[in-house]
Amino acid sequence: MQRDSTPFTLAACRRAAAPFALAALALALTACAAPPPAAQAPAASSPAATATTAQRPASADAAQQFTLANGMTLIVKPDRRAPTAVHMLWVRVGSVDEVSGTTGVAHVLEHMMFKGTDTLPPGEFSRRVAELGGRENAFTNRDYTGYYQQVPANRLADVMALEADRFAHNRWSDEEFGKELAVIKEERRMRTDDNPRALMYEQQMAATFVASPYRVPVIGWMGDLDAIQPQDARDFYKRWYTPANAAVVVVGDVDPQQVLAMAQKAYGGIPARALPVRKPQPEPLQKGVRRIAVKAPAEQAVVSLAFKVPQMDSLDASPSNDDALALTVLAAVLDGYSGARLDRALTQGPHRVADSASAGNGLFGRGPQLFMLTGVPAAGKTPQQVEAALRAEVARVAKDGVSEAELARVKTQWVASQVYKRDSVMGQAQEIGALWVQGMPLDADVRLVQRLRGITAAQVQAAAKKYFGDDQLTVATLVPQPRDPAAKPRPAPAAAAGDMR
């Protein structure tokens, strides 16, 4: 629960260091299959806006959800502790929506969204946000693409107008595209090709999934980036950037009705357009272990085990939903806090086999989910030993179960996380958006913690027994190679540290 199923960087962000700490829950929630029908195709007769309020104890600060007449979603969460507001635009489109041959285009388009509109020249968007005293960035993942600005609350209408302009009127030249593509390829080189663990993870996903688009890296295959054309990004934009496929999330010192009025002015006039049918691309049943070695210059080996597991398709009780929750509890028991089972068994003491070890479960998402076990062998230990030790800890739970004390500990953490996450308006907006992408209701965060708290020790033990055989397992091993002493270190990126543009 502390980590999602992606031990290494999955999201391809315009900048390396996102300025907000992701809430633990938002991380665990990485997308469920079907968005609510209402968000797919607005009825022609819908009123100017419809509203929903989270079904939690009514309060002035409850999040409120509206649907504009063109199908766009607006979610507003007042948080009046500081005179600031976060404005995020979420588009339910990510690398899962790409087709082969143009992988990476969702992320490329995210970059190009900063390169101008019918009325703004390249760079002007960011200049104006800065002028408003704002900070901004964007992110692309498998399931979604997002853009955000944080500004003084009284400048919200200004950033909304800017964001609505590029959502509806993004435009740039082929030359601008070519320049930005060079930046993106450099991003791929730095973050994947020169990063042995990222390279291994990329290969592991490609081996784990044969048909699901989760097999493809968010940044795209380099061969596809080499061949991508400006029109590919323009087509992708036209296809997916429609009001019914987007949500505006505002958290901060704001009044929901005022924000609704602003949003109707900024976004309400964008014409509705039908969304193309999405192909489900289900993953065929895996029937046998897959093992891949990835050789790359590195200091240490890594071994990573990906088990295919059921995912939640709603908050309701069902055998697979319950198992997905039990697996999430299992991951937390193994690795949910400092000194949890994996730490104690693998990384401590004189006979420790690993320098680090981790577990994570993918609870839901737009594609199939994994339970991951990962470890870095200690000096003198082999990946095989680490794999055996990781699996032994799951087997121990399968055999002996978990204690009530452990369960209580991880559950207390989740309850606490509900409180902690309110510390950051960014984190709140991030979680609200991530839940919307998955078609979840506004109160899904609270209900999900309730569901997790209801999981019993017996359910955790049963899940540990059921899902950790060889047949749905893909193991990747990073096999360290000596670094080429003649290789020049890659020059630092042109922008400031942490600003990987």
Add this chain to the structure above:
Amino acid sequence: MQRDSTPFTLAACRRAAAPFALAALALALTACAAPPPAAQAPAASSPAATATTAQRPASADAAQQFTLANGMTLIVKPDRRAPTAVHMLWVRVGSVDEVSGTTGVAHVLEHMMFKGTDTLPPGEFSRRVAELGGRENAFTNRDYTGYYQQVPANRLADVMALEADRFAHNRWSDEEFGKELAVIKEERRMRTDDNPRALMYEQQMAATFVASPYRVPVIGWMGDLDAIQPQDARDFYKRWYTPANAAVVVVGDVDPQQVLAMAQKAYGGIPARALPVRKPQPEPLQKGVRRIAVKAPAEQAVVSLAFKVPQMDSLDASPSNDDALALTVLAAVLDGYSGARLDRALTQGPHRVADSASAGNGLFGRGPQLFMLTGVPAAGKTPQQVEAALRAEVARVAKDGVSEAELARVKTQWVASQVYKRDSVMGQAQEIGALWVQGMPLDADVRLVQRLRGITAAQVQAAAKKYFGDDQLTVATLVPQPRDPAAKPRPAPAAAAGDMR
């Protein structure tokens, strides 16, 4: 050389038993990267047709190639031994041209091409071909799709008119699509899902290639077949079935100039259309062994090794072209004739490790090529032993080379195959079309044999040393499972045996 790189069925044909024996060379030639520019986009100012004759000793029976004004290719090869003619339409489109989410659509469309035109109802095409005394079928592969009829030579114009009609005016109802899709899914179940070796091969290709479209089965993933819509097939047809992407091949008791006149009448009026840009989708460099197990109900295990190797991009001499040829000679030395090295070392004598063993090299194709080693363990032997024995035979060539007698033997076979293939007009048309798909010249078959004959023992030995490490290797093992005694045998298909419609 005797086999291509596909030990199990790759092509998805409308019927299981193709009525012609494929010429050995045509099999080895499975597609090179770039078609000749002339075939891509005909110049607006081109004359009604341009002609090329194969640069072999001029004879009345030499193949002649023409390009119609709309960009369509026509190749005519007189063969007057019987009053019959084969008419084949080749379209340079196969599963490599599909995008994720609609895998299998090239093959689905091939089926739908029998389901009517603007003027013919479903089934009428085949009825008319039968009425002409003809036999007919079609085939889809990774690199191409083909349709053919064999008729009495004096009915050639009739089948040409029928084929041109469906090439330009294919049309069918959604209902017809639904019915045929059920047939295609049953084809997938019989030929892949219920065929353990095919299933293993499908999974091996998916593991071998992470970005190349060669990773996808020609028949398509079942999840994609479940979701495919009639419009997907119509769009694919509109996109790829253009004159510049097609060749008509006629072999038989015909006169080239008369066939040209017929073709201009039948096909010449189809309007030229631009071809969409193809994405190259190159395969990233593999850097470490991949091993997959595939469990399926079966009697015997199978182990299959796929090594990534260079492929020919033309008939010219170059290091990678020469290596590709040397690897093809190596495959023939190992497995090119009864009693060749693999047979002697693995499948004979009291200590034999395998019931069968084979080697094959992919010489060229529209996607990346493989050298395959495959074996079925003998009773009491393991896949590991068979893998070791297969690799030991390559290592033996790397260490000790090959004898001039072995080289002479495989080279004599290729020369003989040049003669044998003339036995069948079908085989000749098949080879001509397969070469055209790869952008090869008309005399490529003769020149290729010349090139193969020029390969030395030292080149074969060097190739055996160079390409058989672990880093570009993907090993698949079929792990036999007991058959479910309760499972009912699948009912035989409705059509007669060998007629998998």
